[in-house]
Amino acid sequence: xxxxxxxxxxxxxxxxxxxxxxxxxxLLVIGVMVLLADFVLLGxxxxxxxxxPR
Numbered sequence: 848x849x850x851x852x853x854x855x856x857x858x859x860x861x862x863x864x865x866x867x868x869x870x871x872x873x874l875l876v877i878g879v880m881v882l883l884a885d886f887v888l889l890g891x892x893x894x895x896x897x898x899x900p901r
Contacts, residue, residue, distance in 0.1 A: 851885060851888070851889050854881055854882075854884075854885040854888075855882065855885060857878075857881060858878045858879070858881040858882035858885065859878070859882075860878070861874045861875070861877055861878030861881065862874070862875050862878035862879065862882075865877070865878060
């Protein structure tokens with residue numbers, strides 16, 4: 848869970864820098880990609896936990 852929160856913070860910081868700094872729009876794009884990858888990772892981890900052992 849700590850990795851999820853760390854990646855969310857990194858994505859937010861990259862997005863803010865990408866919006867504020869002129870000419871660094873690519874940082875915003877990287878931040879959005881990190882955020883999307885983070886949600887995919889979270890979904891995979893939650894999907895594995897829901898399976899009940901037999």
